Amino acid sequence: MTTFANLDVPALLAELTLEEKASLCSGADFWNTKAVERAGVPAVMVTDGPHGLRKQAAVADHVGLDDSVPATCFPPAVALGSSFDADLVERVGQALGAETRAESVAVLLGPGINIKRSPLCGRNFEYLSEDPLVSGVLGAALVRGIQTAGVGACVKHFAVNNQETDRARVSAEVDERTLREIYLAGFERVVTEAKPWMVMCSYNKVNGTYASQHPWLLTDVLRTEWGFDGVVVSDWGAVNDRVAALRAGLDLQMPATGGHVTDAEIVAAVRAGELDEAVLDRAAERILTLLARSLSAPREREGFNVAGHHTLARDAAADCAVLLKNEPALLPLDSAGTETIAVIGEFARTPRYQGAGSSQVNPTRLERAWNAIRETVGDRAVFAAGFGIEDSADDETLRAEAVEAARGADVAVLFLGLPASYESEGFDREHILLPASQTALLAAVAEVNSNVVVVLSNGATVQVSDWSHHAAAILEGWLLGQAGGDAIADLLFGRANPSGRLAETIPLRLSDNPSYLNFPGELGVVRYGEGVFVGYRGYDAREQEVSYPFGHGLSYTSFEYSDLEVTVDSEQGVSVAATVTNTGSRAGKEVVQLYVSPPASAAARPVRELKAFAKVALEPGESRRVQLALTRRDLSYFHPGKGRWVFEGGEYGIAVGASSRDLRLSATVTVASSEPVEPLAEDASLQEWLAHPVGSRLLQERLAAAGPSLLTDPHMHAVVGNFPLARLATFPGMPLTPAEVEDLRKAAR
Numbered sequence: 001m002t003t004f005a006n007l008d009v010p011a012l013l014a015e016l017t018l019e020e021k022a023s024l025c026s027g028a029d030f031w032n033t034k035a036v037e038r039a040g041v042p043a044v045m046v047t048d049g050p051h052g053l054r055k056q057a058a059v060a061d062h063v064g065l066d067d068s069v070p071a072t073c074f075p076p077a078v079a080l081g082s083s084f085d086a087d088l089v090e091r092v093g094q095a096l097g098a099e100t101r102a103e104s105v106a107v108l109l110g111p112g113i114n115i116k117r118s119p120l121c122g123r124n125f126e127y128l129s130e131d132p133l134v135s136g137v138l139g140a141a142l143v144r145g146i147q148t149a150g151v152g153a154c155v156k157h158f159a160v161n162n163q164e165t166d167r168a169r170v171s172a173e174v175d176e177r178t179l180r181e182i183y184l185a186g187f188e189r190v191v192t193e194a195k196p197w198m199v200m201c202s203y204n205k206v207n208g209t210y211a212s213q214h215p216w217l218l219t220d221v222l223r224t225e226w227g228f229d230g231v232v233v234s235d236w237g238a239v240n241d242r243v244a245a246l247r248a249g250l251d252l253q254m255p256a257t258g259g260h261v262t263d264a265e266i267v268a269a270v271r272a273g274e275l276d277e278a279v280l281d282r283a284a285e286r287i288l289t290l291l292a293r294s295l296s297a298p299r300e301r302e303g304f305n306v307a308g309h310h311t312l313a314r315d316a317a318a319d320c321a322v323l324l325k326n327e328p329a330l331l332p333l334d335s336a337g338t339e340t341i342a343v344i345g346e347f348a349r350t351p352r353y354q355g356a357g358s359s360q361v362n363p364t365r366l367e368r369a370w371n372a373i374r375e376t377v378g379d380r381a382v383f384a385a386g387f388g389i390e391d392s393a394d395d396e397t398l399r400a401e402a403v404e405a406a407r408g409a410d411v412a413v414l415f416l417g418l419p420a421s422y423e424s425e426g427f428d429r430e431h432i433l434l435p436a437s438q439t440a441l442l443a444a445v446a447e448v449n450s451n452v453v454v455v456l457s458n459g460a461t462v463q464v465s466d467w468s469h470h471a472a473a474i475l476e477g478w479l480l481g482q483a484g485g486d487a488i489a490d491l492l493f494g495r496a497n498p499s500g501r502l503a504e505t506i507p508l509r510l511s512d513n514p515s516y517l518n519f520p521g522e523l524g525v526v527r528y529g530e531g532v533f534v535g536y537r538g539y540d541a542r543e544q545e546v547s548y549p550f551g552h553g554l555s556y557t558s559f560e561y562s563d564l565e566v567t568v569d570s571e572q573g574v575s576v577a578a579t580v581t582n583t584g585s586r587a588g589k590e591v592v593q594l595y596v597s598p599p600a601s602a603a604a605r606p607v608r609e610l611k612a613f614a615k616v617a618l619e620p621g622e623s624r625r626v627q628l629a630l631t632r633r634d635l636s637y638f639h640p641g642k643g644r645w646v647f648e649g650g651e652y653g654i655a656v657g658a659s660s661r662d663l664r665l666s667a668t669v670t671v672a673s674s675e676p677v678e679p680l681a682e683d684a685s686l687q688e689w690l691a692h693p694v695g696s697r698l699l700q701e702r703l704a705a706a707g708p709s710l711l712t713d714p715h716m717h718a719v720v721g722n723f724p725l726a727r728l729a730t731f732p733g734m735p736l737t738p739a740e741v742e743d744l745r746k747a748a749r
């Protein structure tokens with residue numbers, strides 16, 4: 001067989017026939033590419049992803065119905081996003097890569113980094129955040145980690161796949177500024193910083209064109225602007241017109257099509273002169289390069305460290321859970337004390353630890369919180385199911401038993417959450433409420449016991465405003481992977497200190513969400529009407545009260561912020577430093593968040609945006625100076641008319657704190673714009689003339705020479721200032737003519 005380590009890809013390509021090249025461009029089955037045995041080209045396997053390996057038999061389905069090989073089920077993206085910890089996420093990526101390689105798989109189909117536009121998206125558990133910085137930084141960390149093992153990562157779903165409703169056809173209608181600033185920004189960071197081997201296009205259309213055949217997305221932006229040099233693969237079944245897709249930049253169609261008809265379509269198009277063979281060569285060359293990359297790493301089945309990865313999954317899970325509330329400080333519970341604990345809720349015994357669909361992993365082990373609690377405190381804990389996960393006929397009996405257990409205990413720990421049937425790949429949720437049986441149980445328990453802790457298991461935001469007053473403490477556990485049960489016990493008893501932060505806002509109610517009136521769209525179209533005001537950007541702009549803001553999360557210790565220092569550096573970037581001190585009595589981790597507020601701007605910009613963050617571990621009493629750097633691009637907005645990022649001068653607000661609404665230190669800094677002065681347009685308004693450095697001087701001189709007029713009256717500047725000067729000049733009695741305006745305009749260049 002050809003050795004791929006030092007393969008001369010162009011030479012191999014030149015040896016292949018037209019049919020062989022076309023055959024490389026689609027799968028052999030669900031998970032493998034096609035070999036070209038005559039030329040020594042092997043097949044490779046690609047498979048899901050993202051939070052564990054899901055390797056099925058080649059003929060199996062792709063949505064999780066058939067079992068796959070055992071693999072570590074790490075915390076899914078909804079949890080990893082809340083870690084705000086790029087180092088941790090990279091270590092998880094390394095373990096994912098090692099398992100992928102151990103199973104001789106070439107590419108792991110993840111991470112998914114789509115923005116959580118609405119809490120209703122059925123697949124939010126597979127995505128990291130409502131914020132593109134968090135999605136991009138953590139997505140890049142996953143890709144880096146995975147690829148250190150000599151296997152590829154495949155970042156998905158490119159792009160604007162933010163809902164499951166009609167996902168295979170819907171057209172996401174988004175203006176370019178919003179695309180660039182919100183929906184593409186995470187992909188841009190992952191592609192430019194971590195260089196994934198693969199990008200998966202999404203099923204949906206973007207502004208009317210299928211993502212799978214979108215030349216602007218797949219070629220102009222992804223390759224020309226961002227320098228992507230890997231393979232673009234279709235989402236499974238996303239190709240609509242194979243030849244158009246190839247032309248647009250989609251290299252590999254997955255899975256196989258029956259009878260490989262689309263390979264034949266490519267061949268026919270080349271023969272008919274409708275498709276330049278060079279386009280096919282380009283795709284085939286990229287696929288050969290992927291094989292070369294993958295096969296140059298050793299591929300022997302070497303197994304992986306099952307116990308070590310389980311421990312990593314447990315440590316990671318403990319760093320992902322978010323302590324929303326602890327008032328009065330009921331947590332941590334005392335593992336050596338005498339208090340009795342009623343553990344209530346079926347989820348303590350039957351954990352929900354991952355979401356359903358193509359990402360569903362067959363875990364190597366599964367820990368249950370109830371077992372871990374029992375191991376910690378023995379007979380001091382009793383269990384009552386309280387409810388059936390998928391509503392059961394015995395709910396009233398189960399509730400009565402649970403209330404009795406709570407009545408007799410010092411503390412009641414309730415495990416509440418979303419049944420698996422509430423959220424999955426393939427459909428969106430209709431509401432964000434917990435099942436009524438669970439909230440009724442909580443209310444009944446709270447009547448007999450005032451020391452209530454709620455532990456949540458859910459793949460996406462649930463409303464808490466209707467029941468949070470019943471709980472002294474709330475631990476948002478999201479879906480924590482196979483070791484989540486142990487991690488929850490670690491957190492409840494203080495063996496671990498909560499350090500997760502919300503990567504998505506918890507609104508008071510669903511209808512507060514910025515996308516509410518435009519989700520999931522209608523008649524084949526979903527209009528992204530809220531523009532850049534997604535998630536906290538929208539809640540903040542409308543000054544809405546929320547249950548828990550973006551970035552929020554408590555700890556068993558406390559942190560103080562001091563000594564903010566902001567410096568504008570020579571490249572007009574900004575360096576920010578602040579000191580964080582652990583002022584409590586336990587070791588803990590703080591997520592230092594840096595938010596930037598824009599100057600007075602020509603564009604409608606969010607009140608503040610997260611532009612940098614760092615997670616720091618501190619012993620009691622320890623301080624650390626945290627340095628965060630902002631580039632010019634971090635301060636810019638995307639100007640669709642100019643087709644580029646614009647960096648405006650002015651006063652920027654810089655705030656550092658513990659959440660988007662807990663800003664501890666702030667400063668303003670004046671930064672000069674480096675924008676070239678734009679020439680005045682033919683239809684420049686009077687106000688634009690007066691704001692233009694040269695035009696204003698020339699105009700004022702000309703007007704002064706003509707004596708007082710409507711145009712020299714400041715009041716009139718406000719009233720007619722938004723009229724084009726050239727048009728004002730046509731009015732009777734004006735001190736200058738349209739021709740003179742044009743002369744001045746030329747002189748002002």
Ligand code: BGC
Binds near residue numbers: 049062156235236358
């Ligand atoms: C999903 C992808 C997944 C693929 C293969 C699709 O339905 O959208 O995320 O990688 O199937 O299972």
